[in-house]
Amino acid sequence: MIRRLTLAAGFAVALSGAAQAQDPGPSDPQIAHIAYTAGQIDIAAARQAIAKSRNKQVRAFAQEMIRDHAAVNDQALALVKRLNVTPEANPTSAALEAQGAQKLREMAKLKGAAFDRAYAQNEVAYHQTVNGALASALIPNADNAELKGLLQTGLRLFQEHQLHAEQLANGMGKKKRSSNNHGSHERPMQQPQNSGPY
Amino acid sequence: MAPLGVAFRTSALTAAMLLTPLALPSSAAAKPTVHTVVMDKMVFAKAPTGVRVGDVIVWVNKDIFQHTATARDRSFDVDLAPGKSARTVVRKTGLVNYYCRYHPGMTGRMVVAAK
Numbered sequence: 001m002i003r004r005l006t007l008a009a010g011f012a013v014a015l016s017g018a019a020q021a022q023d024p025g026p027s028d029p030q031i032a033h034i035a036y037t038a039g040q041i042d043i044a045a046a047r048q049a050i051a052k053s054r055n056k057q058v059r060a061f062a063q064e065m066i067r068d069h070a071a072v073n074d075q076a077l078a079l080v081k082r083l084n085v086t087p088e089a090n091p092t093s094a095a096l097e098a099q100g101a102q103k104l105r106e107m108a109k110l111k112g113a114a115f116d117r118a119y120a121q122n123e124v125a126y127h128q129t130v131n132g133a134l135a136s137a138l139i140p141n142a143d144n145a146e147l148k149g150l151l152q153t154g155l156r157l158f159q160e161h162q163l164h165a166e167q168l169a170n171g172m173g174k175k176k177r178s179s180n181n182h183g184s185h186e187r188p189m190q191q192p193q194n195s196g197p198y
Numbered sequence: 199m200a201p202l203g204v205a206f207r208t209s210a211l212t213a214a215m216l217l218t219p220l221a222l223p224s225s226a227a228a229k230p231t232v233h234t235v236v237m238d239k240m241v242f243a244k245a246p247t248g249v250r251v252g253d254v255i256v257w258v259n260k261d262i263f264q265h266t267a268t269a270r271d272r273s274f275d276v277d278l279a280p281g282k283s284a285r286t287v288v289r290k291t292g293l294v295n296y297y298c299r300y301h302p303g304m305t306g307r308m309v310v311a312a313k
């Protein structure tokens with residue numbers, strides 16, 4: 001998975017650049033922009049998955065990503081508004097956006113089970129990388145207590161999504177006949193998707 | 199009042215077990231204990247203690263995220279949008295492990311005693 005590593009490495013470099021020991025680190029308006037962008041990228045990936053995948057588990061997972069990241073980003077928007085802060089674009093968020101767009105283009109070429117597997121693996125790697133960035137760069141550098149709190153919520157969210165993505169990816173690693181008993185990514189109560197003709 | 203209370207309690211419990219979780223009688227003098235478990239900030243709050251068969255668990259999602267409260271043995275599975283709550287009735291003794299299907303690191307467990 002060279003592509004996956006490239007994305008992760010690019011993200012790590014971009015963020016460590018922003019968090020070098022000597023420089024003051026990203027400002028709160030920059031941190032807000034980075035965190036918001038990270039969520040939007042995952043939402044864009046999820047929208048693509050919903051448009052392309054017919055796998056129920058993949059689609060349900062993608063819907064969860066949209067729902068959760070939209071929820072936390074809505075809070076972020078409300079917070080910056082209340083604090084009268086304008087999120088500030090910066091090289092890290094620009095690098096993230098470029099990498100996210102590149103990933104969408106790569107994924108657009110895949111279909112079927114290959115797409116599903118790549119999506120699940122990307123989600124594991126992406127959430128892992130963002131977790132690292134939140135914990136090592138964004139949270140420590142946040143000055144405003146409310147912003148820090150929201151980033152901590154974001155970290156818990158990304159950690160849970162990483163776990164869930166790992167279950168999704170592991171379930172796909174096995175062939176269909178294997179009965180997996182993870183349970184967590186079987187979703188018997190999930191509403192039926194209204195995507196395709198059955 | 200103890201013996202009478204016990205008698206009422208027993209019949210209320212029997213009724214509760216026969217009815218669906220949402221149709222519990224609310225006016226009975228002696229009712230099953232209602233335990234509340236709050237979900238917030240991506241965790242289940244402390245699990246209830248002293249739970250007995252027939253008791254009611256009210257799952258309250260105070261978080262900004264949707265969560266489920268799902269028993270490992272699938273004896274219950276409630277899916278809650280932010281701000282929603284739901285009740286389940288405890289039906290058997292022993293250890294009950296539960297988790298959120300969306301956020302698998304969210305887990306909890308409670309011990310259920312006989313009535």
Ligand SMILES: [Cu+2]
Pocket residue numbers: 263264265266298299300301304
């Ligand atoms: Cu959850």
